[in-house]
Amino acid sequence: MSLKNKNDVIVIGAGAAGLMCALTAGQRGRSVLLLDHASAVGKKIIISGGGRCNFTNRNVKAEHFISQNPHFCKSALSRFGPEEFIALVERYKIRYFEKTLGQLFCTGRSREILNMLLEECRVGQIQIKTNCTVKGIAKSDCFNLDTSLGDLRCASLVIATGGLSYAKIGASDFGYKCATQFGLKILPRRPGLVSLTLGGPDLKRFEGLSGVAAEVSVSCNGKTFHEAMLITHKGLSGPAILQISNYWHPGDKITINLLPHLNLGETIAAWRKHRPAATLKTLLAEHLSKRLAQRGLTFITDNKAVNQYNQQEILSIAQHFHQWRLIPSGTTGYRVAEVTTGGVDTRGLSSKSFEATDVPGLYFIGEVLDVTGWLGGYNFQWAWSSGYCAGLTV
Ligand SMILES: Cc1cc2nc3c(=O)[nH]c(=O)nc-3n(C[C@H](O)[C@H](O)[C@H](O)COP(=O)(O)OP(=O)(O)OC[C@H]3O[C@@H](n4cnc5c(N)ncnc54)[C@H](O)[C@@H]3O)c2cc1C
Missing domain, CATH: 3.50.50.60 (FAD/NAD(P)-binding domain)
Structure with a gap:
Protein backbone atom coordinates (compact mmCIF):
# COMPACT_ATOMS: atom_id res chain seq x y z
CA MET A 1 0.00 0.00 0.00
CA PRO A 191 11.95 6.41 37.15
CA GLY A 192 9.05 4.38 38.59
CA LEU A 193 8.53 0.70 39.42
CA VAL A 194 12.26 0.49 39.88
CA SER A 195 14.78 -1.00 42.33
CA LEU A 196 16.19 1.25 45.05
CA THR A 197 19.91 1.56 45.68
CA LEU A 198 21.57 1.88 49.06
CA GLY A 199 24.85 3.52 49.93
CA GLY A 200 27.30 3.74 52.82
CA PRO A 201 26.28 2.07 56.09
CA ASP A 202 22.86 1.02 54.75
CA LEU A 203 24.46 -0.97 51.93
CA LYS A 204 26.90 -2.48 54.43
CA ARG A 205 23.97 -3.73 56.52
CA PHE A 206 22.90 -5.96 53.64
CA GLU A 207 26.38 -6.94 52.46
CA GLY A 208 26.58 -10.64 51.55
CA LEU A 209 22.79 -11.06 51.61
CA SER A 210 22.29 -10.59 47.85
CA GLY A 211 19.59 -13.01 46.67
CA VAL A 212 17.81 -13.22 50.03
CA ALA A 213 14.05 -12.63 49.77
CA ALA A 214 11.41 -11.90 52.40
CA GLU A 215 7.69 -11.19 52.54
CA VAL A 216 7.63 -7.68 54.01
CA SER A 217 5.61 -4.49 54.37
CA VAL A 218 7.33 -1.41 53.01
CA SER A 219 6.09 2.10 53.77
CA CYS A 220 6.94 5.55 52.43
CA ASN A 221 5.04 8.84 52.40
CA GLY A 222 1.92 7.28 53.92
CA LYS A 223 1.70 4.35 51.50
CA THR A 224 2.34 0.71 52.48
CA PHE A 225 2.77 -2.35 50.26
CA HIS A 226 2.80 -5.87 51.54
CA GLU A 227 4.69 -8.02 49.03
CA ALA A 228 8.02 -9.76 48.48
CA MET A 229 11.35 -7.91 48.79
CA LEU A 230 14.64 -9.06 47.31
CA ILE A 231 18.08 -7.98 48.49
CA THR A 232 20.46 -7.26 45.62
CA HIS A 233 24.14 -6.34 45.51
CA LYS A 234 23.17 -2.69 44.94
CA GLY A 235 20.24 -2.39 47.33
CA LEU A 236 16.63 -3.57 47.36
CA SER A 237 14.29 -4.92 44.71
CA GLY A 238 11.25 -7.21 44.34
CA PRO A 239 7.57 -6.25 43.98
CA ALA A 240 7.29 -4.48 47.37
CA ILE A 241 10.20 -2.19 46.53
CA LEU A 242 9.08 -1.53 42.93
CA GLN A 243 5.65 -0.53 44.25
CA ILE A 244 7.00 1.83 46.89
CA SER A 245 9.48 3.36 44.41
CA ASN A 246 6.51 5.15 42.77
CA TYR A 247 5.99 7.05 46.03
CA TRP A 248 9.64 7.61 46.94
CA HIS A 249 11.49 10.87 46.25
CA PRO A 250 15.23 11.38 46.73
CA GLY A 251 15.98 11.91 50.43
CA ASP A 252 12.82 10.16 51.65
CA LYS A 253 13.05 7.45 54.28
CA ILE A 254 11.45 4.02 53.75
CA THR A 255 10.37 1.77 56.62
CA ILE A 256 10.51 -1.99 56.27
CA ASN A 257 8.56 -4.37 58.49
CA LEU A 258 10.51 -7.61 58.16
CA LEU A 259 7.90 -9.59 60.11
CA PRO A 260 4.54 -8.14 59.04
CA HIS A 261 2.63 -11.32 59.93
CA LEU A 262 3.37 -11.27 63.64
CA ASN A 263 3.70 -9.05 66.67
CA LEU A 264 7.32 -9.82 67.59
CA GLY A 265 7.03 -8.47 71.15
CA GLU A 266 4.14 -10.80 71.94
CA THR A 267 5.75 -13.67 70.05
CA ILE A 268 8.97 -13.38 72.06
CA ALA A 269 6.90 -13.37 75.27
CA ALA A 270 5.26 -16.62 74.13
CA TRP A 271 8.63 -18.15 73.22
CA ARG A 272 10.01 -17.25 76.66
CA LYS A 273 7.17 -19.27 78.17
CA HIS A 274 7.12 -22.28 75.88
CA ARG A 275 10.66 -22.54 74.40
CA PRO A 276 12.88 -20.65 76.90
CA ALA A 277 16.16 -22.35 75.99
CA ALA A 278 15.96 -21.83 72.23
CA THR A 279 18.12 -18.98 70.87
CA LEU A 280 16.42 -15.95 69.37
CA LYS A 281 18.18 -16.48 66.03
CA THR A 282 16.82 -20.03 65.75
CA LEU A 283 13.31 -18.87 66.57
CA LEU A 284 13.44 -15.89 64.21
CA ALA A 285 14.69 -18.15 61.43
CA GLU A 286 11.32 -19.93 61.57
CA HIS A 287 9.77 -16.74 60.19
CA LEU A 288 12.60 -15.12 58.23
CA SER A 289 15.56 -16.28 56.18
CA LYS A 290 18.27 -17.48 58.59
CA ARG A 291 20.84 -15.04 57.15
CA LEU A 292 18.50 -12.07 57.42
CA ALA A 293 17.50 -13.02 60.99
CA GLN A 294 21.13 -13.24 62.01
CA ARG A 295 22.08 -9.96 60.29
CA GLY A 296 19.12 -8.17 61.83
CA LEU A 297 20.16 -9.29 65.29
CA THR A 298 23.83 -8.34 64.96
CA PHE A 299 22.84 -4.69 64.72
CA ILE A 300 21.10 -4.59 68.08
CA THR A 301 22.04 -7.40 70.39
CA ASP A 302 23.83 -10.70 70.93
CA ASN A 303 22.16 -13.96 70.07
CA LYS A 304 21.13 -15.59 73.35
CA ALA A 305 18.58 -18.03 74.72
CA VAL A 306 15.25 -16.24 74.45
CA ASN A 307 14.66 -16.23 78.24
CA GLN A 308 17.82 -14.17 78.76
CA TYR A 309 16.52 -10.94 77.24
CA ASN A 310 15.03 -8.29 79.51
CA GLN A 311 11.88 -6.35 78.68
CA GLN A 312 13.76 -3.34 77.36
CA GLU A 313 15.80 -5.52 74.98
CA ILE A 314 12.66 -7.27 73.75
CA LEU A 315 11.04 -3.95 72.95
CA SER A 316 14.02 -2.74 70.97
CA ILE A 317 14.38 -6.06 69.09
CA ALA A 318 10.68 -5.90 68.13
CA GLN A 319 10.96 -2.30 67.03
CA HIS A 320 14.07 -3.07 65.00
CA PHE A 321 12.48 -5.92 63.03
CA HIS A 322 9.14 -4.16 62.56
CA GLN A 323 10.53 -0.73 61.67
CA TRP A 324 13.78 -1.02 59.78
CA ARG A 325 14.39 2.53 58.54
CA LEU A 326 16.56 3.29 55.51
CA ILE A 327 17.20 6.23 53.23
CA PRO A 328 17.85 4.87 49.73
CA SER A 329 20.67 6.59 47.85
CA GLY A 330 18.73 6.49 44.57
CA THR A 331 17.17 4.15 42.02
CA THR A 332 18.66 1.92 39.35
CA GLY A 333 17.36 4.47 36.82
CA TYR A 334 15.39 4.71 33.58
CA ARG A 335 17.52 2.01 31.97
CA VAL A 336 15.69 -0.63 33.99
CA ALA A 337 12.62 1.18 35.38
CA GLU A 338 9.30 -0.25 34.21
C1 LIG B 1 10.42 -4.48 31.21
C2 LIG B 1 9.03 -3.93 31.33
C3 LIG B 1 7.99 -4.79 31.69
C4 LIG B 1 6.70 -4.27 31.85
N1 LIG B 1 5.69 -5.14 32.18
C5 LIG B 1 4.43 -4.66 32.33
C6 LIG B 1 3.35 -5.55 32.61
O1 LIG B 1 3.52 -6.78 32.63
N2 LIG B 1 2.13 -4.99 32.82
C7 LIG B 1 1.90 -3.64 32.73
O2 LIG B 1 0.77 -3.20 32.92
N3 LIG B 1 2.89 -2.80 32.40
C8 LIG B 1 4.15 -3.28 32.19
N4 LIG B 1 5.14 -2.42 31.85
C9 LIG B 1 4.81 -1.00 31.61
C10 LIG B 1 4.14 -0.88 30.22
O3 LIG B 1 4.93 -1.58 29.28
C11 LIG B 1 4.01 0.57 29.80
O4 LIG B 1 3.39 1.33 30.81
C12 LIG B 1 3.19 0.69 28.51
O5 LIG B 1 3.84 -0.03 27.49
C13 LIG B 1 3.00 2.13 28.11
O6 LIG B 1 2.36 2.17 26.87
P1 LIG B 1 2.58 3.37 25.85
O7 LIG B 1 1.94 2.95 24.59
O8 LIG B 1 2.19 4.64 26.49
O9 LIG B 1 4.14 3.43 25.66
P2 LIG B 1 5.12 2.35 25.00
O10 LIG B 1 4.52 1.00 25.08
O11 LIG B 1 6.44 2.59 25.61
O12 LIG B 1 5.15 2.75 23.46
C14 LIG B 1 5.76 3.95 23.01
C15 LIG B 1 6.11 3.75 21.55
O13 LIG B 1 6.54 5.01 21.04
C16 LIG B 1 7.69 4.83 20.25
N5 LIG B 1 8.43 6.07 20.23
C17 LIG B 1 9.12 6.66 21.23
N6 LIG B 1 9.70 7.78 20.82
C18 LIG B 1 9.37 7.94 19.51
C19 LIG B 1 9.67 8.90 18.51
N7 LIG B 1 10.46 9.95 18.79
N8 LIG B 1 9.18 8.74 17.27
C20 LIG B 1 8.40 7.66 16.98
N9 LIG B 1 8.08 6.70 17.86
C21 LIG B 1 8.56 6.83 19.13
C22 LIG B 1 8.43 3.68 20.92
O14 LIG B 1 9.32 3.04 20.02
C23 LIG B 1 7.26 2.78 21.35
O15 LIG B 1 6.93 1.84 20.36
C24 LIG B 1 6.44 -2.90 31.66
C25 LIG B 1 7.48 -2.05 31.26
C26 LIG B 1 8.75 -2.57 31.10
C27 LIG B 1 9.86 -1.63 30.68
Missing part, protein backbone atom coordinates in the same frame (compact mmCIF):
# COMPACT_ATOMS: atom_id res chain seq x y z
CA SER A 2 1.53 3.35 -0.96
CA LEU A 3 1.80 5.97 1.76
CA LYS A 4 -0.95 8.58 1.70
CA ASN A 5 0.32 12.11 2.34
CA LYS A 6 -2.92 13.15 4.09
CA ASN A 7 -4.69 11.06 6.70
CA ASP A 8 -7.49 11.82 9.12
CA VAL A 9 -5.30 10.67 11.98
CA ILE A 10 -1.59 10.17 12.59
CA VAL A 11 -0.57 8.34 15.75
CA ILE A 12 3.09 8.69 16.74
CA GLY A 13 4.23 5.72 18.84
CA ALA A 14 3.11 2.16 18.07
CA GLY A 15 3.17 0.83 21.62
CA ALA A 16 0.22 -0.32 23.70
CA ALA A 17 -1.67 3.00 23.72
CA GLY A 18 -0.90 3.91 20.10
CA LEU A 19 -2.01 0.54 18.75
CA MET A 20 -5.25 0.67 20.75
CA CYS A 21 -6.01 4.21 19.62
CA ALA A 22 -5.23 3.46 15.97
CA LEU A 23 -7.35 0.31 15.79
CA THR A 24 -10.30 2.01 17.52
CA ALA A 25 -10.19 4.99 15.16
CA GLY A 26 -9.63 2.80 12.09
CA GLN A 27 -12.60 0.62 12.91
CA ARG A 28 -14.73 3.78 13.03
CA GLY A 29 -13.77 4.39 9.41
CA ARG A 30 -11.05 7.00 10.00
CA SER A 31 -7.93 6.78 7.82
CA VAL A 32 -5.09 6.22 10.27
CA LEU A 33 -1.32 6.19 9.90
CA LEU A 34 0.62 4.74 12.83
CA LEU A 35 4.30 5.73 12.98
CA ASP A 36 7.15 4.46 15.12
CA HIS A 37 10.85 5.22 15.01
CA ALA A 38 11.75 1.73 16.25
CA SER A 39 12.34 -1.22 13.95
CA ALA A 40 9.22 -3.04 15.20
CA VAL A 41 5.96 -2.17 16.95
CA GLY A 42 4.95 -3.07 20.51
CA LYS A 43 8.40 -3.98 21.78
CA LYS A 44 7.45 -3.32 25.41
CA ILE A 45 4.43 -5.58 25.10
CA ILE A 46 6.76 -8.39 23.98
CA ILE A 47 9.14 -8.08 26.94
CA SER A 48 6.48 -7.28 29.52
CA GLY A 49 5.55 -9.48 32.44
CA GLY A 50 8.67 -11.60 31.97
CA GLY A 51 7.49 -12.45 28.42
CA ARG A 52 3.92 -13.23 29.52
CA CYS A 53 2.43 -9.73 29.54
CA ASN A 54 0.48 -8.86 32.66
CA PHE A 55 -2.09 -7.26 30.37
CA THR A 56 -4.57 -6.00 32.98
CA ASN A 57 -5.78 -6.34 36.54
CA ARG A 58 -9.29 -7.41 37.54
CA ASN A 59 -9.40 -4.83 40.34
CA VAL A 60 -8.53 -1.59 38.55
CA LYS A 61 -9.53 1.52 40.51
CA ALA A 62 -8.44 5.16 40.33
CA GLU A 63 -6.50 4.77 43.59
CA HIS A 64 -4.08 2.38 41.84
CA PHE A 65 -2.76 5.33 39.82
CA ILE A 66 -0.53 8.21 40.83
CA SER A 67 -1.16 11.61 39.28
CA GLN A 68 -1.29 15.23 40.36
CA ASN A 69 -4.81 15.16 38.92
CA PRO A 70 -6.13 12.01 40.64
CA HIS A 71 -9.66 12.12 39.15
CA PHE A 72 -8.45 12.37 35.55
CA CYS A 73 -8.14 8.61 34.95
CA LYS A 74 -11.66 7.75 36.16
CA SER A 75 -13.61 8.48 33.00
CA ALA A 76 -11.42 6.42 30.65
CA LEU A 77 -11.10 3.51 33.10
CA SER A 78 -14.87 3.34 33.43
CA ARG A 79 -15.51 3.53 29.68
CA PHE A 80 -12.91 0.91 28.75
CA GLY A 81 -11.91 -1.10 31.79
CA PRO A 82 -10.44 -4.55 32.38
CA GLU A 83 -13.72 -6.30 31.41
CA GLU A 84 -13.59 -4.78 27.94
CA PHE A 85 -9.97 -5.78 27.38
CA ILE A 86 -10.55 -9.28 28.79
CA ALA A 87 -13.51 -9.67 26.39
CA LEU A 88 -11.17 -8.86 23.47
CA VAL A 89 -8.55 -11.33 24.75
CA GLU A 90 -11.24 -14.02 25.09
CA ARG A 91 -12.57 -13.30 21.59
CA TYR A 92 -9.09 -14.18 20.33
CA LYS A 93 -9.06 -17.30 22.52
CA ILE A 94 -5.83 -16.18 24.20
CA ARG A 95 -5.38 -18.28 27.31
CA TYR A 96 -4.58 -16.40 30.50
CA PHE A 97 -4.36 -16.93 34.24
CA GLU A 98 -4.66 -14.87 37.40
CA LYS A 99 -1.32 -14.84 39.15
CA THR A 100 -2.00 -12.88 42.30
CA LEU A 101 -3.94 -9.80 43.43
CA GLY A 102 -6.09 -9.79 40.25
CA GLN A 103 -3.08 -9.72 37.91
CA LEU A 104 -3.86 -11.37 34.55
CA PHE A 105 -1.01 -12.88 32.52
CA CYS A 106 -0.91 -14.79 29.22
CA THR A 107 -0.53 -18.53 29.73
CA GLY A 108 1.54 -18.54 26.53
CA ARG A 109 3.62 -15.62 25.30
CA SER A 110 3.08 -11.82 25.23
CA ARG A 111 3.34 -12.00 21.45
CA GLU A 112 -0.29 -13.23 21.41
CA ILE A 113 -1.46 -9.85 22.77
CA LEU A 114 0.54 -7.98 20.15
CA ASN A 115 -0.73 -10.26 17.37
CA MET A 116 -4.29 -9.62 18.52
CA LEU A 117 -3.78 -5.83 18.38
CA LEU A 118 -2.15 -6.10 14.94
CA GLU A 119 -5.04 -8.17 13.63
CA GLU A 120 -7.48 -5.54 14.95
CA CYS A 121 -5.36 -2.90 13.19
CA ARG A 122 -5.60 -4.91 9.98
CA VAL A 123 -9.40 -4.93 10.35
CA GLY A 124 -9.29 -1.16 10.82
CA GLN A 125 -7.04 -0.80 7.73
CA ILE A 126 -4.33 0.98 9.70
CA GLN A 127 -1.16 1.81 7.82
CA ILE A 128 1.81 1.09 10.05
CA LYS A 129 5.27 2.49 9.34
CA THR A 130 8.29 1.62 11.49
CA ASN A 131 11.78 3.18 11.28
CA CYS A 132 10.09 6.54 10.77
CA THR A 133 11.57 9.64 12.41
CA VAL A 134 9.46 12.71 12.97
CA LYS A 135 11.75 15.73 12.63
CA GLY A 136 9.25 18.49 13.21
CA ILE A 137 5.56 19.29 13.64
CA ALA A 138 3.81 22.48 12.53
CA LYS A 139 0.16 23.36 12.87
CA SER A 140 -1.90 25.37 10.37
CA ASP A 141 -5.42 24.29 9.40
CA CYS A 142 -4.06 20.76 9.96
CA PHE A 143 -0.88 19.22 11.40
CA ASN A 144 2.13 19.09 9.06
CA LEU A 145 4.80 16.57 9.93
CA ASP A 146 8.32 16.63 8.56
CA THR A 147 9.35 12.95 8.65
CA SER A 148 11.93 10.57 7.23
CA LEU A 149 9.10 9.35 4.98
CA GLY A 150 8.47 12.86 3.65
CA ASP A 151 5.86 15.48 4.53
CA LEU A 152 2.71 14.07 6.10
CA ARG A 153 -0.52 15.81 7.08
CA CYS A 154 -3.42 14.99 9.36
CA ALA A 155 -6.41 16.59 11.04
CA SER A 156 -5.85 14.76 14.35
CA LEU A 157 -2.44 14.06 15.80
CA VAL A 158 -2.02 11.58 18.65
CA ILE A 159 1.16 11.44 20.71
CA ALA A 160 1.63 7.96 22.18
CA THR A 161 5.41 7.85 22.55
CA GLY A 162 5.44 6.60 26.16
CA GLY A 163 7.92 7.45 28.90
CA LEU A 164 11.68 7.49 29.28
CA SER A 165 12.33 3.98 30.52
CA TYR A 166 14.02 1.33 28.40
CA ALA A 167 15.58 3.63 25.80
CA LYS A 168 17.27 0.56 24.30
CA ILE A 169 13.93 -0.54 22.84
CA GLY A 170 12.76 2.88 21.64
CA ALA A 171 11.86 5.15 24.55
CA SER A 172 12.47 8.84 23.88
CA ASP A 173 11.52 12.27 25.21
CA PHE A 174 9.65 13.07 22.01
CA GLY A 175 6.24 13.30 23.65
CA TYR A 176 7.41 15.75 26.30
CA LYS A 177 9.12 17.97 23.73
CA CYS A 178 6.00 17.97 21.61
CA ALA A 179 3.85 18.87 24.64
CA THR A 180 6.18 21.76 25.46
CA GLN A 181 6.09 22.97 21.86
CA PHE A 182 2.30 23.24 22.06
CA GLY A 183 2.25 24.92 25.47
CA LEU A 184 1.40 21.97 27.71
CA LYS A 185 3.07 21.69 31.09
CA ILE A 186 5.42 18.82 31.99
CA LEU A 187 5.37 17.65 35.60
CA PRO A 188 8.63 16.36 37.14
CA ARG A 189 9.54 12.88 35.94
CA ARG A 190 11.28 10.08 37.82
CA VAL A 339 7.69 3.17 33.96
CA THR A 340 8.20 6.93 34.17
CA THR A 341 6.23 8.79 36.82
CA GLY A 342 5.12 12.35 36.09
CA GLY A 343 4.93 13.66 32.52
CA VAL A 344 2.40 15.68 30.53
CA ASP A 345 0.11 17.54 32.94
CA THR A 346 -3.39 16.14 32.41
CA ARG A 347 -4.96 19.43 33.52
CA GLY A 348 -4.38 20.64 29.97
CA LEU A 349 -6.40 17.77 28.45
CA SER A 350 -9.97 16.51 28.28
CA SER A 351 -10.37 13.38 30.45
CA LYS A 352 -12.95 12.07 27.97
CA SER A 353 -11.15 12.50 24.65
CA PHE A 354 -7.52 13.24 25.70
CA GLU A 355 -7.52 16.25 23.39
CA ALA A 356 -5.44 19.24 24.46
CA THR A 357 -7.84 21.95 25.65
CA ASP A 358 -5.95 24.74 23.90
CA VAL A 359 -4.80 22.84 20.80
CA PRO A 360 -7.77 21.30 18.96
CA GLY A 361 -6.79 18.09 17.18
CA LEU A 362 -3.79 17.28 19.40
CA TYR A 363 -4.07 14.26 21.72
CA PHE A 364 -1.79 12.64 24.33
CA ILE A 365 -2.33 9.09 25.59
CA GLY A 366 -0.62 6.36 27.61
CA GLU A 367 2.47 6.62 29.74
CA VAL A 368 3.61 10.01 28.39
CA LEU A 369 0.90 11.46 30.65
CA ASP A 370 1.23 12.17 34.36
CA VAL A 371 -0.68 8.98 35.20
CA THR A 372 1.35 6.07 36.58
CA GLY A 373 -0.10 2.76 37.67
CA TRP A 374 1.00 0.34 40.35
CA LEU A 375 2.79 -2.85 39.44
CA GLY A 376 0.29 -5.52 38.36
CA GLY A 377 -1.19 -4.81 34.92
CA TYR A 378 -2.40 -1.28 35.73
CA ASN A 379 -0.08 0.49 33.29
CA PHE A 380 -1.22 -1.54 30.31
CA GLN A 381 -4.83 -0.99 31.34
CA TRP A 382 -4.14 2.75 31.31
CA ALA A 383 -2.66 2.44 27.81
CA TRP A 384 -5.74 0.48 26.57
CA SER A 385 -8.25 2.81 28.29
CA SER A 386 -6.67 6.09 27.17
CA GLY A 387 -5.97 4.75 23.66
CA TYR A 388 -9.55 3.58 23.25
CA CYS A 389 -11.12 6.86 24.42
CA ALA A 390 -8.92 8.99 22.16
CA GLY A 391 -9.60 6.55 19.30
CA LEU A 392 -13.34 7.21 19.66
CA THR A 393 -12.88 10.96 19.13
CA VAL A 394 -10.01 11.52 16.68
